[in-house]
Amino acid sequence: MSEERGRRAFARDFPKAEIHLHLEGSVDLDTLVGLIRGRGRTVGPEERRELGRLYRHRDFPHFLENFRDLCALLLRPEDFALIASALSERLRRDGVRYAEVFCSPTIFARSGGVPAAEILDAVSGAARAGEKRGAPRMRFLLDGVRQFGVRALEDLVRAAADCRRYGVIGIGMGGDEKALPTGDFAAPYREARRLGLRTTVHAGEFDGPRSVWEALEVLEVERVGHGIRAAEDPELVSLLRRTGVPLECCPTSNLMTGVVRRWEDHPIRALHRAGVAVTVSSDDPALFRTSAAGEWQVLQERLGLSPEEVLAIGMRTARSAFMPEGDRTELLDAMRREAARSGIAS
Numbered sequence: 001m002s003e004e005r006g007r008r009a010f011a012r013d014f015p016k017a018e019i020h021l022h023l024e025g026s027v028d029l030d031t032l033v034g035l036i037r038g039r040g041r042t043v044g045p046e047e048r049r050e051l052g053r054l055y056r057h058r059d060f061p062h063f064l065e066n067f068r069d070l071c072a073l074l075l076r077p078e079d080f081a082l083i084a085s086a087l088s089e090r091l092r093r094d095g096v097r098y099a100e101v102f103c104s105p106t107i108f109a110r111s112g113g114v115p116a117a118e119i120l121d122a123v124s125g126a127a128r129a130g131e132k133r134g135a136p137r138m139r140f141l142l143d144g145v146r147q148f149g150v151r152a153l154e155d156l157v158r159a160a161a162d163c164r165r166y167g168v169i170g171i172g173m174g175g176d177e178k179a180l181p182t183g184d185f186a187a188p189y190r191e192a193r194r195l196g197l198r199t200t201v202h203a204g205e206f207d208g209p210r211s212v213w214e215a216l217e218v219l220e221v222e223r224v225g226h227g228i229r230a231a232e233d234p235e236l237v238s239l240l241r242r243t244g245v246p247l248e249c250c251p252t253s254n255l256m257t258g259v260v261r262r263w264e265d266h267p268i269r270a271l272h273r274a275g276v277a278v279t280v281s282s283d284d285p286a287l288f289r290t291s292a293a294g295e296w297q298v299l300q301e302r303l304g305l306s307p308e309e310v311l312a313i314g315m316r317t318a319r320s321a322f323m324p325e326g327d328r329t330e331l332l333d334a335m336r337r338e339a340a341r342s343g344i345a346s
């Protein structure tokens with residue numbers, strides 16, 4: 001087996017967890033065309049080419065635009081069932097055993113579309129059906145959009161609490177990190193904690209270390225989405241090391257959105273070696289052409305981490321998941337068995 005193929009197999013065969021993954025960003029062009037055709041419309045080559053533009057991003061604001069335009073094409077509960085089913089199959093093929101999936105119902109509610117409970121009902125039904133066919137267990141985090149403001153996030157927190165029966169376990173917030181001050185969102189995050197919801201927020205991705213400080217000190221989140229720009233502030237790195245708050249890193253995503261210009265500038269290796277709890281996930285697998293296994297491979301090939309370090313980050317991803325302890329022990333044991341089989345120290 002060639003070295004490259006060996007690395008790919010190493011990444012794919014390991015049982016894995018994904019903890020930062022957007023449902024809407026997992027819709028590939030074929031699935032998108034399929035769901036439009038499912039409404040009885042034809043999609044010609046010209047329209048298909050147009051839709052293909054949603055998968056090419058000039059920079060971070062342009063990526064957010066593409067994400068929004070893609071969401072605008074998801075209209076009915078059946079669309080969400082279809083994309084969840086495609087994601088479930090994609091994850092199964094990728095060796096993922098457990099996934100926490102962001103779902104952004106606020107985007108659809110604002111355009112007068114499907115309410116959160118109907119989306120989650122459809123999505124969780126598809127996820128359960130997938131699980132019966134050997135696909136991973138999926139749990140959901142409702143993801144707010146920062147620029148929609150505080151009221152929208154308050155609604156999202158209520159929706160998350162109401163959708164627990166569909167496997168919703170927490171909330172996050174993405175969007176334009178520079179749009180509104182983090183302090184504005186302290187109250188809804190407090191309310192989420194009071195309701196027993198798990199919390200994360202995109203910070204230190206598009207904006208600098210200040211955003212990560214605020215995520216930790218103002219929102220008091222349990223995990224930080226991306227958080228890589230924390231590397232610019234030694235005091236913050238030291239705080240992250242002391243507290244062990246995990247960073248949900250998604251290396252390829254950062255290159256694709258232009259947040260990091262070159263692989264050699266990506267700070268994940270430095271953060272890992274500084275003792276920060278970095279984890280690895282695929283973010284928007286279709287929009288960035290990523291997968292969990294692909295990101296494991298990137299850590300090794302592009303970012304210079306040893307197989308032992310990649311495995312340590314993979315295992316930390318499972319440890320950082322908001323999953324029941326019994327399931328976690330089972331997954332970590334399965335990872336250790338695969339490590340022993342592959343001759344990698346775990």
Ligand SMILES: [Zn+2]
Pocket residue numbers: 020022174202225283
């Ligand atoms: Zn994200």
